[in-house]
Amino acid sequence: MRFKGKAWVVGDEIDTDQIYHGQYLPLTDPSEMAKHALEFVPGKEGFVAQVKDGDILVTGKNFGCGSSREHAVLCLKHAGVACIVAESFSRIFYRNAVNLGYPVLECPGITAVVAEGDEIEVDTDTGEVKDLVTGKGATGVPLSDVESRISRAGGLLEFIKTEQP
Protein backbone atom coordinates (compact mmCIF):
# COMPACT_ATOMS: atom_id res chain seq x y z
CA MET A 1 0.00 0.00 0.00
CA ARG A 2 1.13 3.56 -0.68
CA PHE A 3 0.81 6.52 1.65
CA LYS A 4 1.58 10.21 1.36
CA GLY A 5 1.32 12.53 4.31
CA LYS A 6 2.89 14.84 6.83
CA ALA A 7 5.49 13.24 9.08
CA TRP A 8 5.40 13.37 12.86
CA VAL A 9 8.68 12.25 14.43
CA VAL A 10 9.28 10.73 17.86
CA GLY A 11 12.46 9.33 19.40
CA ASP A 12 13.77 6.00 20.65
CA GLU A 13 12.27 3.66 23.26
CA ILE A 14 8.77 5.18 23.22
CA ASP A 15 6.91 2.71 25.43
CA THR A 16 3.23 1.79 25.50
CA ASP A 17 2.49 3.91 28.58
CA GLN A 18 3.69 6.95 26.68
CA ILE A 19 1.74 5.99 23.55
CA TYR A 20 -1.39 5.01 25.48
CA HIS A 21 -1.24 5.51 29.23
CA GLY A 22 -2.26 2.77 31.66
CA GLN A 23 -4.97 4.92 33.22
CA TYR A 24 -6.97 4.60 29.98
CA LEU A 25 -6.84 0.79 29.80
CA PRO A 26 -10.51 0.50 30.83
CA LEU A 27 -11.65 2.16 27.58
CA THR A 28 -13.16 -0.17 25.02
CA ASP A 29 -14.26 2.27 22.29
CA PRO A 30 -11.42 2.98 19.80
CA SER A 31 -12.69 6.48 19.07
CA GLU A 32 -12.32 7.25 22.78
CA MET A 33 -8.87 5.68 22.83
CA ALA A 34 -7.85 7.97 19.96
CA LYS A 35 -8.21 10.99 22.25
CA HIS A 36 -5.19 9.86 24.29
CA ALA A 37 -2.69 8.93 21.57
CA LEU A 38 0.90 9.93 22.41
CA GLU A 39 -0.38 11.87 25.41
CA PHE A 40 2.61 10.96 27.58
CA VAL A 41 5.32 11.31 24.92
CA PRO A 42 7.39 14.30 26.01
CA GLY A 43 6.77 17.15 23.57
CA LYS A 44 3.76 15.52 21.93
CA GLU A 45 1.04 16.43 24.39
CA GLY A 46 -0.68 18.47 21.66
CA PHE A 47 -0.62 15.65 19.11
CA VAL A 48 -4.26 14.64 19.32
CA ALA A 49 -5.45 18.20 18.75
CA GLN A 50 -3.23 18.71 15.72
CA VAL A 51 -3.00 15.35 13.93
CA LYS A 52 -4.83 15.08 10.62
CA ASP A 53 -6.12 12.00 8.83
CA GLY A 54 -3.38 10.64 6.61
CA ASP A 55 -0.48 11.92 8.69
CA ILE A 56 2.40 9.47 9.10
CA LEU A 57 4.29 8.67 12.28
CA VAL A 58 8.07 8.16 12.06
CA THR A 59 9.84 6.80 15.09
CA GLY A 60 13.22 5.84 16.50
CA LYS A 61 14.21 2.45 17.86
CA ASN A 62 12.08 -0.01 19.77
CA PHE A 63 8.79 1.82 19.22
CA GLY A 64 5.94 0.44 21.29
CA CYS A 65 8.06 -1.38 23.86
CA GLY A 66 6.37 -2.42 27.08
CA SER A 67 2.85 -3.72 27.42
CA SER A 68 0.94 -5.94 25.00
CA ARG A 69 -2.01 -3.53 25.04
CA GLU A 70 -3.54 -3.38 21.59
CA HIS A 71 -4.96 0.01 22.58
CA ALA A 72 -1.52 1.43 21.68
CA VAL A 73 -2.04 0.57 18.00
CA LEU A 74 -5.76 1.38 18.00
CA CYS A 75 -5.35 4.87 19.43
CA LEU A 76 -2.95 5.85 16.66
CA LYS A 77 -5.03 4.21 13.96
CA HIS A 78 -8.19 5.94 15.08
CA ALA A 79 -6.43 9.27 15.60
CA GLY A 80 -5.94 9.20 11.83
CA VAL A 81 -2.31 8.12 11.54
CA ALA A 82 -2.17 6.30 8.22
CA CYS A 83 0.92 4.22 8.91
CA ILE A 84 3.99 4.03 11.13
CA VAL A 85 7.59 3.84 9.92
CA ALA A 86 10.13 2.99 12.62
CA GLU A 87 13.86 2.51 12.98
CA SER A 88 12.65 -0.63 14.76
CA PHE A 89 9.49 -1.87 16.43
CA SER A 90 9.08 -3.67 19.67
CA ARG A 91 7.83 -7.12 18.70
CA ILE A 92 4.45 -7.11 20.50
CA PHE A 93 3.46 -3.74 19.02
CA TYR A 94 4.49 -4.92 15.55
CA ARG A 95 2.50 -8.12 15.90
CA ASN A 96 -0.58 -6.23 17.14
CA ALA A 97 -0.38 -3.92 14.14
CA VAL A 98 -0.13 -6.89 11.76
CA ASN A 99 -3.10 -8.56 13.48
CA LEU A 100 -5.17 -5.41 13.00
CA GLY A 101 -4.18 -5.07 9.36
CA TYR A 102 -2.62 -1.73 10.28
CA PRO A 103 0.34 -0.67 8.09
CA VAL A 104 3.75 -0.66 9.72
CA LEU A 105 7.20 -0.60 8.15
CA GLU A 106 10.51 -1.23 9.85
CA CYS A 107 13.12 1.01 8.20
CA PRO A 108 16.57 1.37 9.81
CA GLY A 109 18.04 4.78 9.03
CA ILE A 110 14.67 6.47 8.59
CA THR A 111 15.20 9.11 11.25
CA ALA A 112 18.23 10.44 9.38
CA VAL A 113 16.09 10.90 6.28
CA VAL A 114 12.83 12.41 7.53
CA ALA A 115 12.35 15.77 9.26
CA GLU A 116 9.24 16.49 11.29
CA GLY A 117 6.57 18.27 9.34
CA ASP A 118 7.89 17.13 5.93
CA GLU A 119 5.55 15.53 3.42
CA ILE A 120 6.72 11.96 2.90
CA GLU A 121 5.76 8.96 0.74
CA VAL A 122 5.73 5.38 2.01
CA ASP A 123 5.26 2.16 0.05
CA THR A 124 4.77 -0.73 2.47
CA ASP A 125 5.01 -3.33 -0.33
CA THR A 126 8.43 -2.28 -1.60
CA GLY A 127 9.62 -0.69 1.66
CA GLU A 128 10.52 2.59 -0.08
CA VAL A 129 10.24 5.80 1.94
CA LYS A 130 10.92 9.25 0.50
CA ASP A 131 11.01 12.68 2.08
CA LEU A 132 9.43 14.91 -0.59
CA VAL A 133 10.96 18.07 0.82
CA THR A 134 14.59 16.96 0.83
CA GLY A 135 14.39 14.22 -1.80
CA LYS A 136 16.20 11.83 0.57
CA GLY A 137 15.03 8.23 0.79
CA ALA A 138 15.47 4.94 2.63
CA THR A 139 14.35 1.37 2.09
CA GLY A 140 12.67 -0.61 4.84
CA VAL A 141 11.80 -4.28 5.30
CA PRO A 142 8.29 -5.16 4.09
CA LEU A 143 6.17 -7.69 6.01
CA SER A 144 7.16 -11.26 5.32
CA ASP A 145 4.93 -14.09 4.16
CA VAL A 146 2.47 -14.97 6.93
CA GLU A 147 2.39 -11.46 8.37
CA SER A 148 1.75 -10.02 4.92
CA ARG A 149 -1.16 -12.37 4.22
CA ILE A 150 -2.73 -11.60 7.59
CA SER A 151 -2.37 -7.88 7.10
CA ARG A 152 -3.68 -7.95 3.51
CA ALA A 153 -6.74 -9.90 4.62
CA GLY A 154 -7.55 -6.92 6.82
CA GLY A 155 -6.23 -8.47 10.00
CA LEU A 156 -6.15 -11.79 11.84
CA LEU A 157 -9.88 -12.14 12.41
CA GLU A 158 -10.67 -11.56 8.75
CA PHE A 159 -7.90 -14.01 7.91
CA ILE A 160 -9.30 -16.81 10.07
CA LYS A 161 -12.76 -16.29 8.62
CA THR A 162 -11.47 -16.98 5.12
CA GLU A 163 -8.61 -19.44 5.75
CA GLN A 164 -8.38 -22.57 7.82
CA PRO A 165 -5.33 -22.03 10.02
Add this chain to the structure above:
Amino acid sequence: MAGKTVIEKILSRAAGRDVQPLDRVWVDVDLAVVRDFGGPNVVLEYEQHFGDARPSDPSRIAMTFDYQAPAKVTKVAENQGICRKFAKKHGVESLYDVNRGIGQHVLLEDGRIHPGQVVIGTDSHMNLLGAVNCFATGCGTTDVVAAWKTGRLWFKCPPTLKVVVTGKYKYPTGAKDLTLFLINKLGTDLPNYRAVEFSGEAIDDLDLAGRLTLASLMTEINAKIAFFPPSPRVDAWLEGRLGRRVEPLEPDPDAAYRAKLGYSVDGLRPLVALPHYPTNVLPAGAAGVAGKRITSAFIGSCTNGRLEDFRAGAEALTRAGGKVHPDVMLTVVPSTAEVALAMLEEGLYDAYMRAGAMVTNPGCSLCTIGHHGVLAPGDVLVSTSNRNFEGKLGRGAEIYLASPATAAASAARGVITDPSTM
Protein backbone atom coordinates in the same frame (compact mmCIF):
# COMPACT_ATOMS: atom_id res chain seq x y z
CA MET B 1 19.55 -32.44 11.49
CA ALA B 2 20.65 -30.55 14.62
CA GLY B 3 18.92 -31.15 17.94
CA LYS B 4 16.27 -28.81 19.23
CA THR B 5 16.19 -26.02 21.76
CA VAL B 6 13.31 -25.84 24.23
CA ILE B 7 11.21 -23.41 22.19
CA GLU B 8 11.74 -25.49 19.04
CA LYS B 9 10.51 -28.60 20.90
CA ILE B 10 7.45 -26.82 22.29
CA LEU B 11 6.38 -25.30 19.00
CA SER B 12 7.08 -28.50 17.06
CA ARG B 13 4.80 -30.45 19.37
CA ALA B 14 2.12 -27.75 19.30
CA ALA B 15 2.29 -27.40 15.51
CA GLY B 16 2.43 -31.11 14.83
CA ARG B 17 5.43 -30.66 12.55
CA ASP B 18 9.12 -29.93 12.70
CA VAL B 19 9.73 -26.26 13.50
CA GLN B 20 12.95 -24.38 12.84
CA PRO B 21 13.90 -20.88 14.03
CA LEU B 22 12.09 -18.12 12.07
CA ASP B 23 9.42 -20.55 10.78
CA ARG B 24 5.89 -19.14 11.05
CA VAL B 25 3.53 -21.83 12.28
CA TRP B 26 -0.01 -22.29 13.51
CA VAL B 27 -0.20 -24.09 16.84
CA ASP B 28 -2.76 -25.36 19.31
CA VAL B 29 -3.07 -22.98 22.26
CA ASP B 30 -3.34 -24.73 25.62
CA LEU B 31 -4.66 -21.76 27.56
CA ALA B 32 -5.79 -18.27 26.50
CA VAL B 33 -6.01 -15.93 29.49
CA VAL B 34 -7.54 -12.51 29.87
CA ARG B 35 -7.28 -10.02 32.72
CA ASP B 36 -9.75 -7.37 33.71
CA PHE B 37 -7.61 -5.19 31.46
CA GLY B 38 -7.82 -6.48 27.91
CA GLY B 39 -10.54 -8.95 28.87
CA PRO B 40 -13.54 -6.74 28.15
CA ASN B 41 -11.92 -5.69 24.87
CA VAL B 42 -11.54 -9.36 23.93
CA VAL B 43 -15.14 -10.18 24.81
CA LEU B 44 -16.53 -7.20 22.89
CA GLU B 45 -14.37 -7.88 19.83
CA TYR B 46 -15.24 -11.58 19.94
CA GLU B 47 -18.95 -10.84 20.03
CA GLN B 48 -18.63 -8.19 17.35
CA HIS B 49 -17.05 -10.68 14.95
CA PHE B 50 -18.61 -13.99 16.01
CA GLY B 51 -21.81 -13.11 17.87
CA ASP B 52 -23.05 -15.88 20.12
CA ALA B 53 -20.77 -18.53 18.61
CA ARG B 54 -19.29 -20.80 21.25
CA PRO B 55 -15.52 -20.56 21.70
CA SER B 56 -13.73 -23.65 20.37
CA ASP B 57 -12.90 -24.89 23.89
CA PRO B 58 -14.08 -22.98 27.00
CA SER B 59 -11.90 -25.20 29.18
CA ARG B 60 -8.88 -23.57 27.55
CA ILE B 61 -9.96 -20.08 28.55
CA ALA B 62 -9.17 -18.38 31.86
CA MET B 63 -9.96 -14.98 33.28
CA THR B 64 -8.02 -13.37 36.13
CA PHE B 65 -8.92 -9.99 37.61
CA ASP B 66 -5.94 -8.12 38.99
CA TYR B 67 -5.65 -4.67 37.39
CA GLN B 68 -8.18 -3.02 39.68
CA ALA B 69 -8.94 -5.48 42.44
CA PRO B 70 -11.59 -4.51 43.32
CA ALA B 71 -12.73 -1.92 40.79
CA LYS B 72 -12.38 1.71 41.84
CA VAL B 73 -14.14 3.26 38.81
CA THR B 74 -17.50 2.32 37.32
CA LYS B 75 -16.05 1.48 33.90
CA VAL B 76 -13.77 -1.19 35.36
CA ALA B 77 -16.59 -2.65 37.43
CA GLU B 78 -18.62 -2.84 34.21
CA ASN B 79 -15.66 -4.38 32.38
CA GLN B 80 -15.30 -7.08 35.02
CA GLY B 81 -19.02 -7.70 34.67
CA ILE B 82 -18.70 -8.07 30.89
CA CYS B 83 -16.09 -10.79 31.43
CA ARG B 84 -18.11 -12.62 34.10
CA LYS B 85 -21.18 -12.61 31.88
CA PHE B 86 -19.26 -14.11 28.95
CA ALA B 87 -17.78 -16.76 31.21
CA LYS B 88 -21.19 -17.75 32.47
CA LYS B 89 -22.72 -17.76 29.00
CA HIS B 90 -20.11 -20.05 27.49
CA GLY B 91 -19.25 -22.21 30.47
CA VAL B 92 -15.80 -20.77 31.15
CA GLU B 93 -15.10 -22.15 34.60
CA SER B 94 -11.61 -20.78 35.16
CA LEU B 95 -12.58 -17.37 36.44
CA TYR B 96 -10.28 -16.09 39.17
CA ASP B 97 -12.02 -13.05 40.54
CA VAL B 98 -10.79 -9.88 42.24
CA ASN B 99 -9.93 -11.61 45.50
CA ARG B 100 -7.34 -14.00 44.03
CA GLY B 101 -4.38 -11.92 42.86
CA ILE B 102 -2.01 -11.63 39.91
CA GLY B 103 -3.08 -13.88 37.02
CA GLN B 104 0.10 -15.78 36.17
CA HIS B 105 0.84 -16.47 39.83
CA VAL B 106 -2.68 -17.64 40.57
CA LEU B 107 -2.67 -19.99 37.56
CA LEU B 108 0.71 -21.38 38.57
CA GLU B 109 -0.44 -22.02 42.15
CA ASP B 110 -3.64 -23.59 40.87
CA GLY B 111 -1.79 -26.25 38.89
CA ARG B 112 -2.83 -24.88 35.49
CA ILE B 113 0.70 -24.37 34.17
CA HIS B 114 3.31 -26.96 33.25
CA PRO B 115 6.38 -27.36 31.04
CA GLY B 116 5.78 -27.51 27.31
CA GLN B 117 2.47 -25.66 27.20
CA VAL B 118 1.59 -22.82 24.84
CA VAL B 119 -0.18 -20.12 26.87
CA ILE B 120 -1.23 -16.62 25.85
CA GLY B 121 -2.62 -13.71 27.85
CA THR B 122 -3.48 -10.03 27.63
CA ASP B 123 -0.46 -9.11 29.70
CA SER B 124 3.10 -8.76 28.46
CA HIS B 125 4.48 -10.47 31.58
CA MET B 126 2.76 -13.78 30.85
CA ASN B 127 6.24 -14.89 29.90
CA LEU B 128 7.32 -15.13 33.52
CA LEU B 129 5.80 -18.59 33.31
CA GLY B 130 8.95 -19.54 31.42
CA ALA B 131 10.23 -20.11 34.96
CA VAL B 132 8.61 -23.55 34.69
CA ASN B 133 9.37 -23.96 30.98
CA CYS B 134 5.91 -23.03 29.82
CA PHE B 135 5.91 -20.99 26.59
CA ALA B 136 3.67 -18.14 27.70
CA THR B 137 3.46 -14.85 25.88
CA GLY B 138 1.66 -11.53 26.08
CA CYS B 139 -0.75 -10.85 23.24
CA GLY B 140 -3.08 -8.13 22.10
CA THR B 141 -6.85 -8.38 22.02
CA THR B 142 -7.10 -9.74 18.47
CA ASP B 143 -4.72 -12.65 19.08
CA VAL B 144 -6.77 -13.79 22.05
CA VAL B 145 -10.05 -13.49 20.13
CA ALA B 146 -8.59 -15.65 17.36
CA ALA B 147 -7.41 -18.23 19.89
CA TRP B 148 -10.78 -18.30 21.65
CA LYS B 149 -12.56 -18.86 18.34
CA THR B 150 -10.24 -21.42 16.75
CA GLY B 151 -8.10 -22.77 19.59
CA ARG B 152 -5.06 -21.91 17.47
CA LEU B 153 -2.68 -19.04 16.89
CA TRP B 154 0.31 -18.18 14.67
CA PHE B 155 3.83 -17.76 15.97
CA LYS B 156 7.22 -17.06 14.52
CA CYS B 157 9.70 -19.42 16.18
CA PRO B 158 12.39 -17.35 17.89
CA PRO B 159 16.05 -18.33 17.61
CA THR B 160 17.58 -19.18 20.99
CA LEU B 161 20.34 -17.52 22.98
CA LYS B 162 22.23 -19.59 25.54
CA VAL B 163 23.21 -17.64 28.67
CA VAL B 164 25.38 -19.36 31.29
CA VAL B 165 25.75 -17.70 34.69
CA THR B 166 28.33 -18.92 37.18
CA GLY B 167 29.48 -17.71 40.60
CA LYS B 168 27.96 -17.42 44.04
CA TYR B 169 25.56 -14.79 45.42
CA LYS B 170 26.65 -12.83 48.46
CA TYR B 171 23.81 -11.93 50.82
CA PRO B 172 21.70 -9.79 50.44
CA THR B 173 22.29 -9.85 46.68
CA GLY B 174 19.94 -12.15 44.81
CA ALA B 175 17.68 -12.79 41.85
CA LYS B 176 16.55 -9.20 41.23
CA ASP B 177 20.14 -7.95 41.27
CA LEU B 178 21.12 -10.75 38.87
CA THR B 179 18.21 -9.75 36.66
CA LEU B 180 19.11 -6.05 36.55
CA PHE B 181 22.74 -7.01 35.89
CA LEU B 182 21.82 -9.29 32.99
CA ILE B 183 19.32 -6.98 31.31
CA ASN B 184 21.87 -4.19 31.41
CA LYS B 185 24.50 -6.44 29.84
CA LEU B 186 22.20 -7.98 27.23
CA GLY B 187 20.47 -4.71 26.24
CA THR B 188 17.41 -4.60 24.00
CA ASP B 189 19.01 -5.43 20.62
CA LEU B 190 20.80 -8.75 21.07
CA PRO B 191 17.85 -10.52 22.77
CA ASN B 192 15.30 -9.00 20.36
CA TYR B 193 12.85 -11.75 19.41
CA ARG B 194 14.92 -14.46 21.03
CA ALA B 195 14.19 -17.32 23.40
CA VAL B 196 16.80 -17.36 26.17
CA GLU B 197 17.96 -20.57 27.85
CA PHE B 198 19.58 -19.85 31.20
CA SER B 199 21.93 -22.32 32.89
CA GLY B 200 24.91 -22.47 35.21
CA GLU B 201 25.37 -22.64 38.98
CA ALA B 202 24.00 -19.17 39.66
CA ILE B 203 20.81 -20.18 37.84
CA ASP B 204 20.65 -23.53 39.66
CA ASP B 205 20.84 -21.58 42.93
CA LEU B 206 17.64 -19.66 42.09
CA ASP B 207 14.46 -20.88 43.73
CA LEU B 208 11.10 -20.58 41.96
CA ALA B 209 10.65 -17.00 43.17
CA GLY B 210 14.06 -16.10 41.74
CA ARG B 211 13.28 -17.73 38.40
CA LEU B 212 10.00 -15.84 38.21
CA THR B 213 11.88 -12.59 38.84
CA LEU B 214 14.41 -13.23 36.08
CA ALA B 215 11.83 -14.58 33.61
CA SER B 216 9.57 -11.57 34.16
CA LEU B 217 12.08 -9.05 32.85
CA MET B 218 12.61 -10.73 29.50
CA THR B 219 9.88 -8.51 28.07
CA GLU B 220 11.90 -5.43 28.91
CA ILE B 221 14.79 -6.61 26.74
CA ASN B 222 12.49 -7.67 23.87
CA ALA B 223 13.18 -11.36 24.45
CA LYS B 224 10.20 -13.60 23.76
CA ILE B 225 10.65 -16.12 26.57
CA ALA B 226 13.24 -17.54 28.98
CA PHE B 227 13.66 -21.18 29.99
CA PHE B 228 15.48 -22.91 32.82
CA PRO B 229 17.19 -26.24 33.59
CA PRO B 230 15.41 -28.86 35.72
CA SER B 231 15.57 -28.15 39.44
CA PRO B 232 14.63 -30.68 42.13
CA ARG B 233 12.93 -28.14 44.38
CA VAL B 234 11.07 -26.29 41.60
CA ASP B 235 9.93 -29.55 40.04
CA ALA B 236 8.84 -30.89 43.43
CA TRP B 237 6.77 -27.75 44.08
CA LEU B 238 5.19 -27.97 40.63
CA GLU B 239 4.41 -31.67 41.03
CA GLY B 240 2.63 -30.83 44.26
CA ARG B 241 0.44 -28.37 42.35
CA LEU B 242 -0.21 -30.56 39.34
CA GLY B 243 -0.81 -33.72 41.32
CA ARG B 244 1.41 -35.66 38.96
CA ARG B 245 4.98 -36.03 37.82
CA VAL B 246 6.50 -33.22 35.78
CA GLU B 247 8.11 -34.26 32.51
CA PRO B 248 11.31 -32.27 32.33
CA LEU B 249 11.83 -30.25 29.19
CA GLU B 250 15.47 -29.72 28.21
CA PRO B 251 17.27 -28.75 25.04
CA ASP B 252 18.96 -31.52 23.05
CA PRO B 253 22.72 -31.71 23.66
CA ASP B 254 23.33 -30.78 20.00
CA ALA B 255 20.78 -27.96 19.85
CA ALA B 256 21.88 -24.94 17.82
CA TYR B 257 22.06 -21.50 19.43
CA ARG B 258 22.18 -18.10 17.75
CA ALA B 259 24.74 -16.99 20.36
CA LYS B 260 26.23 -18.20 23.63
CA LEU B 261 27.08 -15.79 26.45
CA GLY B 262 28.64 -16.25 29.85
CA TYR B 263 28.50 -14.13 33.00
CA SER B 264 29.39 -14.45 36.67
CA VAL B 265 27.64 -13.21 39.80
CA ASP B 266 30.87 -13.22 41.83
CA GLY B 267 31.21 -9.71 43.19
CA LEU B 268 27.64 -8.78 42.25
CA ARG B 269 26.34 -5.97 44.49
CA PRO B 270 22.79 -4.76 44.99
CA LEU B 271 21.75 -2.87 41.86
CA VAL B 272 19.05 -0.41 40.82
CA ALA B 273 17.60 0.60 37.48
CA LEU B 274 17.60 4.38 37.25
CA PRO B 275 14.88 6.43 35.62
CA HIS B 276 13.67 6.05 32.91
CA TYR B 277 14.66 2.63 31.50
CA PRO B 278 14.90 -0.80 33.13
CA THR B 279 18.31 -1.36 31.53
CA ASN B 280 19.75 1.86 32.97
CA VAL B 281 21.47 -0.02 35.80
CA LEU B 282 23.99 1.08 38.44
CA PRO B 283 24.99 -0.21 41.90
CA ALA B 284 22.65 0.97 44.67
CA GLY B 285 25.75 2.24 46.41
CA ALA B 286 27.00 4.30 43.44
CA ALA B 287 27.66 8.03 43.67
CA GLY B 288 24.58 9.94 42.59
CA VAL B 289 22.38 6.98 43.52
CA ALA B 290 23.03 6.15 47.17
CA GLY B 291 21.62 8.83 49.40
CA LYS B 292 19.01 10.04 46.89
CA ARG B 293 15.89 11.04 48.81
CA ILE B 294 12.81 8.96 48.12
CA THR B 295 9.14 9.53 48.87
CA SER B 296 7.70 6.13 48.13
CA ALA B 297 8.61 2.43 48.07
CA PHE B 298 6.80 -0.62 46.71
CA ILE B 299 7.41 -4.28 47.42
CA GLY B 300 5.30 -6.52 45.19
CA SER B 301 4.35 -7.07 41.52
CA CYS B 302 4.55 -10.18 39.35
CA THR B 303 8.34 -9.74 39.46
CA ASN B 304 8.83 -9.75 43.23
CA GLY B 305 5.54 -10.79 44.82
CA ARG B 306 6.31 -14.20 46.30
CA LEU B 307 6.62 -15.09 49.98
CA GLU B 308 10.40 -15.23 49.65
CA ASP B 309 10.43 -11.62 48.44
CA PHE B 310 8.44 -10.41 51.45
CA ARG B 311 10.70 -12.33 53.81
CA ALA B 312 13.73 -10.66 52.25
CA GLY B 313 12.09 -7.25 52.48
CA ALA B 314 11.08 -7.73 56.11
CA GLU B 315 14.57 -8.87 57.03
CA ALA B 316 16.16 -5.81 55.42
CA LEU B 317 13.59 -3.56 57.08
CA THR B 318 14.46 -5.05 60.47
CA ARG B 319 18.20 -4.61 59.87
CA ALA B 320 17.59 -0.99 58.96
CA GLY B 321 15.76 -0.31 62.24
CA GLY B 322 12.33 -1.82 61.69
CA LYS B 323 10.47 1.39 60.86
CA VAL B 324 9.54 3.10 57.61
CA HIS B 325 11.08 6.58 57.39
CA PRO B 326 8.55 9.33 58.23
CA ASP B 327 8.95 10.90 54.77
CA VAL B 328 8.33 7.64 52.91
CA MET B 329 5.19 5.64 52.02
CA LEU B 330 5.86 1.90 51.82
CA THR B 331 3.24 -0.17 50.00
CA VAL B 332 3.44 -3.94 50.26
CA VAL B 333 1.35 -6.04 47.87
CA PRO B 334 1.28 -9.86 47.95
CA SER B 335 0.99 -11.43 44.49
CA THR B 336 -1.83 -13.78 45.49
CA ALA B 337 -4.28 -14.60 48.28
CA GLU B 338 -2.24 -17.72 49.00
CA VAL B 339 0.92 -15.64 49.47
CA ALA B 340 -1.00 -13.17 51.63
CA LEU B 341 -2.21 -15.97 53.92
CA ALA B 342 1.31 -17.34 54.22
CA MET B 343 2.57 -13.87 55.11
CA LEU B 344 -0.07 -13.64 57.82
CA GLU B 345 0.92 -16.98 59.26
CA GLU B 346 4.60 -16.08 59.33
CA GLY B 347 4.09 -12.77 61.09
CA LEU B 348 5.14 -10.78 58.03
CA TYR B 349 1.95 -8.69 58.07
CA ASP B 350 2.82 -7.80 61.66
CA ALA B 351 6.36 -6.87 60.73
CA TYR B 352 5.36 -4.61 57.86
CA MET B 353 2.38 -3.01 59.56
CA ARG B 354 4.22 -2.31 62.80
CA ALA B 355 6.94 -0.72 60.69
CA GLY B 356 4.35 1.68 59.30
CA ALA B 357 3.86 0.13 55.87
CA MET B 358 0.53 -0.26 54.07
CA VAL B 359 -0.21 -3.86 53.16
CA THR B 360 -2.89 -4.13 50.50
CA ASN B 361 -4.90 -6.97 48.99
CA PRO B 362 -3.17 -8.94 46.24
CA GLY B 363 -3.07 -7.62 42.68
CA CYS B 364 -1.02 -5.68 40.18
CA SER B 365 -1.52 -2.58 42.31
CA LEU B 366 0.96 0.16 41.79
CA CYS B 367 2.97 -1.66 39.23
CA THR B 368 0.59 0.11 36.91
CA ILE B 369 -1.35 3.30 37.38
CA GLY B 370 -4.52 1.25 37.70
CA HIS B 371 -4.81 1.16 41.43
CA HIS B 372 -2.78 2.30 44.41
CA GLY B 373 0.00 4.77 44.62
CA VAL B 374 -0.17 7.36 41.85
CA LEU B 375 2.88 9.63 41.97
CA ALA B 376 3.00 13.43 41.89
CA PRO B 377 5.69 15.50 40.16
CA GLY B 378 8.83 15.33 42.27
CA ASP B 379 7.97 11.96 43.82
CA VAL B 380 10.70 9.33 43.85
CA LEU B 381 9.71 5.67 44.07
CA VAL B 382 11.90 2.64 44.71
CA SER B 383 9.97 -0.29 43.30
CA THR B 384 10.40 -4.03 42.98
CA SER B 385 8.42 -4.08 39.75
CA ASN B 386 9.68 -4.30 36.16
CA ARG B 387 9.16 -0.96 34.44
CA ASN B 388 10.21 2.60 35.16
CA PHE B 389 9.42 4.43 31.92
CA GLU B 390 8.87 8.17 32.19
CA GLY B 391 5.34 9.06 33.27
CA LYS B 392 4.28 5.50 33.99
CA LEU B 393 2.86 6.26 37.43
CA GLY B 394 2.44 9.99 36.92
CA ARG B 395 4.19 12.88 35.20
CA GLY B 396 7.31 14.36 36.70
CA ALA B 397 8.04 11.42 39.00
CA GLU B 398 11.03 9.11 39.07
CA ILE B 399 11.01 5.34 39.48
CA TYR B 400 14.00 3.24 40.51
CA LEU B 401 13.72 -0.54 40.13
CA ALA B 402 15.33 -2.67 42.81
CA SER B 403 15.23 -5.85 44.87
CA PRO B 404 12.94 -6.23 47.90
CA ALA B 405 15.95 -5.82 50.22
CA THR B 406 17.02 -2.59 48.53
CA ALA B 407 13.47 -1.24 48.48
CA ALA B 408 12.96 -2.05 52.17
CA ALA B 409 16.31 -0.62 53.28
CA SER B 410 15.62 2.54 51.31
CA ALA B 411 12.12 2.83 52.79
CA ALA B 412 13.62 2.69 56.27
CA ARG B 413 16.41 5.17 55.65
CA GLY B 414 14.44 7.59 53.49
CA VAL B 415 17.14 7.50 50.81
CA ILE B 416 18.29 4.94 48.26
CA THR B 417 20.27 2.49 50.36
CA ASP B 418 22.49 -0.42 49.41
CA PRO B 419 21.23 -3.12 51.79
CA SER B 420 24.67 -4.72 51.98
CA THR B 421 25.96 -1.66 53.82
CA MET B 422 23.67 -2.13 56.84
